[in-house]
Amino acid sequence: MNRYPLWKNGIIALMLIVGFLYALPNFFGEAPAVQISSSSAKIDTALMSRVEDGLKSANLAQSGMFLDPASLKVRFNDTDTQLKAKDVLQTQLGQDYVVALNLLSRSPAWLRSLGALPMYLGLDLRGGVHFLMQVDMNAAITMAMDRNLGEIRAELRDADVHYSGISRQGEALEIRFGDKESSDKAVSEISKKFPDLALTQSGTEYRISAQLKPQARSKIQEFAIQQNITTLRNRVNELGVAEPIIQQQGSDRVVVELPGVQDTAKAKDILGRTATLEIRMVDDEHDLAQAIAGPIPFGDELLKERGGLPILVKKSVVLTGEHINDAQPGFDNRTSEAAVHIDLDSTGSRMFKQITADNVGKRMAILLIEKNHAEVVTAPVIREEIGGGHVQISGHMTTGEAHDVALLLRAGALAAPMEIIEERTVGPSLGADNIAKGFDSTLFGFIAISIFMVIYYLVFGFVSVVALGANLFLLVAVLSMLQATLTLPGMAGIALTLGMAIDANVLINERIRDELRNGNTPQAAINAGYERAFGTIIDSNITTLIAGIALFIFGSGPVKGFAVVLCLGILTSMFSAVLVSRAIVNFAYGRRRVGKLLIG
Amino acid sequence: MEFFRIKKDIPFMSYGRYTTAISLLTFVVAVFLLATRGLHFGIDFTGGTVMEVHYAHPADTQKIRASLASRPDVSVQNFGTSMDVLIRLPLKADVSGAKESEAVLAGLRNDDPSVQMRRVEFVGPQVGKELVSNGSLALLLVSLGIMGYLAIRFEWRFALAAIVANLHDVVIILGFFSFFQWEFSLPVLAAVLAVLGYSVNESVVVFDRIRENFRIMRKSDVPEIINNAITRTMSRTVITHGCTQLMVTSMLFFGGEALHYFALALTIGILFGIYSSVLVASPIVMWLGVSRVDFLKAEKKTGAEAS
DSSP: OOOOOHHHHHHHHHHHHHHHHHHHHHOOOOEEEEEESSSOOOOOOHHHHHHHHHHHHTTTEEEEEEEEEEEEEESSSSHHHHHHHHHHHHHOOOSSSSEEEEEOOOHHHHHHHHTTTEEEEEEHHHEEEEEEEEEEHHHHHHHHHHHHHHHHHHHHHHHHOOOOOEETTTEEEEEOSSSHHHHHHHHHHHHOOOOOOEEETTTEEEEEEEEEEEHHHOOOOOHHHHHHHHHHHHHHHHHHHOEEEEEOOOOTTEEEEEOOOOOOOHHHHHOOOOEEEEEEEESSSOOOOHHHOOEEEEEEEEEETTTTTTEEEEEEEEOOOOOOOEEEEEOTTOOEEEEEEEOOOOOHHHHHHHHHTTTSSEEEEEEEEEEEEEEEOOBOOSSSSSTEEEEEEEEEHHHHHHHHHHHHTTTTTOOOOOEEEEEEEEEEHHHHHHHHHHHHHHHHHHHHHHHHHHHHHHHHHHHHHHHHHHHHHHHHHHHHHOOEEEEHHHHHHHHHHHHHHHHHHHHHHHHHHHHHTTTOOOOHHHHHHHHHHHHHHHHHHHHHHHHHHHHHHOTTTTTHHHHHHHHHHHHHIIIIIIHHHHHHHHHHHHTTSOOOOOOO | OOOOOOOOOOOOOGHHHHHHHHHHHHHHHHHHHHHTTTTTTTTTOOOOEEEEESSOOOHHHHHHHHHTTSTTOEEEEEEEEEEEEEEEEOOSSSSSSEEEHHHHHHHHHOOTTTEEEEEEEEOOHHHHHHHHHHHHHHHHHHHHHHHHHHHSSOOOHHHHHHHHHHHHHHHHHHHHHHHOOOEEOOOHHHHHHHHHHHHHHHHHHHHHHHHHHHHHHHOHHHHHHHHHHHHHHHHHHHHHHHHHHHHHHHHHHHSSHHEEEEEHHHHHHHHHHHHHHHOOOOOOHTTOOOHHHHHHHHHHHHHHHHH
């Protein structure tokens, strides 16, 4: 009795070996690295030698380069060199490449070839920024309606339907007509061209009210959040962050996590910008001075140009930033002022050509709108029809500003404004501190429990401690295999599950003592102790598991990490406390006659 | 070594009246505190901004306060060491918290360039409200889940007794946080829920023995059966909780400020968990009128898997 069959011992040994191997990378730690990636240029061995030469000429020592299809990673010995190397490489490689700070595992190559990776460290352990952003869905709707308004106006003009007024009232458009005939004609035109709009006609005043249909509404909202996520991703790429996380959360929220970002002000500035580009016509027919003093002419808006001069601009939008393909900073080739060169997509090009052809000699205003604050970047006179979709914006810009504007435009416009509703920033030094504290807590707690268990239960205490150690390795291994994110509450969870896991062994040991007291032989006591304690262990673990699952479902961020560790820890502890400890006990006592058990 | 060599069963059930009275008293005090003083919620729940900054030398909190004087209701205090400072800013309707922390940091940097940002947390009002409702939902779900499990595994009386005993622990933990006005943050909530799951273990172990005793001790009456179950599991109770507490104490000392209240909530939960699951849950089971007959019926239903 008290002998496990070979296959059972084999499986236990195999699990322990696998657990040990996969837990191992976590103990090698991580080295500072620089990650080079690109969306346009090639990542290949040629780049590798370029980087190598660049670093050599700057006298920066690297400790390894790793090439994969998506990126080139260069490892350094310390963060100082890493920071210097980032600057050197960014200037050397230019705008085509994104150079970002990263961490690389120090584990040896044979471990990496097994696919054994260390746990992914959360932001509270490695430092970085976490943002939760809320998309303003109402604004997405009103922006869509504003676009519809402009298009309906053009459509009615083309169809030669006369209307006496058109405006947006909240989320609805209101179009007024002089007679029933035009109103009827407009209804048929609009419903043909704008299937997303539901029209209601009020007979007495010849008025049409247009509203978005519910499906169209949800489609716009869905599109808005997708568009915003894409935009954020582009902006983050421009920032140069390795392994950023940008995810939708719920129906109207986006989570952005930027590990290792040091300059949080810059990150917030770029991400928080809700700039959209609009092209509208300047109203030169009305007198500017009069508009400043008196009522602003209907359909116009009084804005400020960059540089502070007021300017009268029409409210109707002729082109939005959606149609921008690319934007690059550069210089005006006539005045050599800083400028932004914009490439429009085909629809945009067509529209732009039309507008410029219709308005030669007039001025057009290019607006950047940030958080309901519109600013006219420039208002050039249209000298000729502009085809081909190449547009240049210049005027009152420094090269730095041109660079920023280009970045914003290239990164695309946001479909709806966003607001940061939660922010958690952790500096890198605090992250390192947190790791040390979490590690120390676990270590000292483990040592204290070990000393107590060995004194109190002697051999069986020692077996329990070995099982507890196996539990730690298995838990870390499972977390590493799942590439779970380790946070400080997660580390607390590891410590806590270890403290709780010893319960199973205490239960078993107490039962064995009980059985011995009742006069059973040592072998029978071991067997009965394990068998009887098992039901209790299951029961007591399941209640904790229920708590863990609830925490996982309802917890957010760091609490979720705690819950994951808690649940996995319960599972690994059942394995190690029952099977591993039993296997050891079997090895120690199983094959012979035992006079007395050393269980204190 | 053995701490508990108890020959005779301790008549816990005859103390039931007193222990329940003590529980009731602490419970009422805790509820009273929660009703009058309330909890000192962290920004996770209230919304607002917390900044932790580090100086190269002991920080001059007076000067920091002066620099922030234009902002109402700002609290500035040392945090851990004299070089670390914690600044709390309340929510403002018109200014985004994300922008505000930048402005504050810029101001501090102006006064003293050695200041270093360690941590910024900003939580908007809508997030805080959601966390409160999610937290309550989690508490409800955990309670129902545990009750459901115990009702299936044992009997409804056990389920009810266990959950009453353990919710009583939760209220007492909250009572402590209310009395000392310790900050109630998200990790503390996690600790409270973990304690709920953990200390139910204790009741489960005792209940297991009670069930077993119903089978073995045919001639004894219910209080004797419960007394015997508690006495025989006492050693395990104290040792298990002692071990868990060793770990938690280690977190309390070495875990730093971030884990302080988390570990504190666990400590209170573990200590009261021992007491309540032994001396509160069991008397309730007895008073709810558990008897061998009910139990044998339940036993038949689950007999196959239980044995």
